[in-house]
Amino acid sequence: MSRRRGKLGIQRDALMTIAYYFEGRFASCHYQSGKNVGISRGYVVSADVGAGAQFVGSLAMLSGNASRLLLQRGETVAVAESSCGGLISASLVAVPGASAFYIGGGVVYTAQGGRQLVPGRPKGMRSASEEFALFEARTIRERMGADWGIGETGASGPSGNPYGDRAGHACIAISGPIERVTTLATGEADRGRNMWLFVHAALSLFEEVLAKA
Numbered sequence: 001m002s003r004r005r006g007k008l009g010i011q012r013d014a015l016m017t018i019a020y021y022f023e024g025r026f027a028s029c030h031y032q033s034g035k036n037v038g039i040s041r042g043y044v045v046s047a048d049v050g051a052g053a054q055f056v057g058s059l060a061m062l063s064g065n066a067s068r069l070l071l072q073r074g075e076t077v078a079v080a081e082s083s084c085g086g087l088i089s090a091s092l093v094a095v096p097g098a099s100a101f102y103i104g105g106g107v108v109y110t111a112q113g114g115r116q117l118v119p120g121r122p123k124g125m126r127s128a129s130e131e132f133a134l135f136e137a138r139t140i141r142e143r144m145g146a147d148w149g150i151g152e153t154g155a156s157g158p159s160g161n162p163y164g165d166r167a168g169h170a171c172i173a174i175s176g177p178i179e180r181v182t183t184l185a186t187g188e189a190d191r192g193r194n195m196w197l198f199v200h201a202a203l204s205l206f207e208e209v210l211a212k213a
Helices: 048-071 086-091 113-119 130-146 190-213
Strands: 004-005 015-020 025-031 036-040 041-044 079-081 102-107 148-155 169-175 181-185
Touching: 048 086, 048 190, 079 086, 079 130, 086 102, 086 190, 102 113, 102 130, 130 148, 130 169, 130 181, 148 190, 169 190, 181 190
Parallel strands: 079 102, 079 148
Antiparallel strands: 004 041, 015 025, 025 036, 036 041, 148 169, 169 181
């Protein structure tokens, strides 16, 4: 994997450079003509396919136990997530044979998106709450025709949300033959860490509920 110092902004030999904020430090993602280039703190890095594969593998590990239970039972799941940005779905899809148990899902990131993906939200129900997480889980399960639904809503950071919840706040719900909802407070402000912790918490809760169903 080759490295060279990179600067934020347009590179002369690049088509485009995008600035990222990763673990509290700026990094640049450099797209060159005819060359795949990845992300690293303070560097422009030639894409490491192996590292990407390892990341996908780590996602699959997060959902591995829950996925096995779904496959064994012939049951299915759908996901409506927010602060996780699609990582819950990605963790499920990363498992080989996911089409046998993963129906579909989406990211509810704005009120407009919510009206399309999980319509019928009761008036006065705010996001980033247990009530909304359960509404997401129930609605996506019903709309997708799945046996189970996962709902997640929160504030990944680095700042909180307009409702007064601090970064690291997330509400996660499971809907199916058994329903469960929980609130997570990581105490972290780092966006990437919180997203990962939210995904881990969601899939751990799902595995726990599946084991008891």
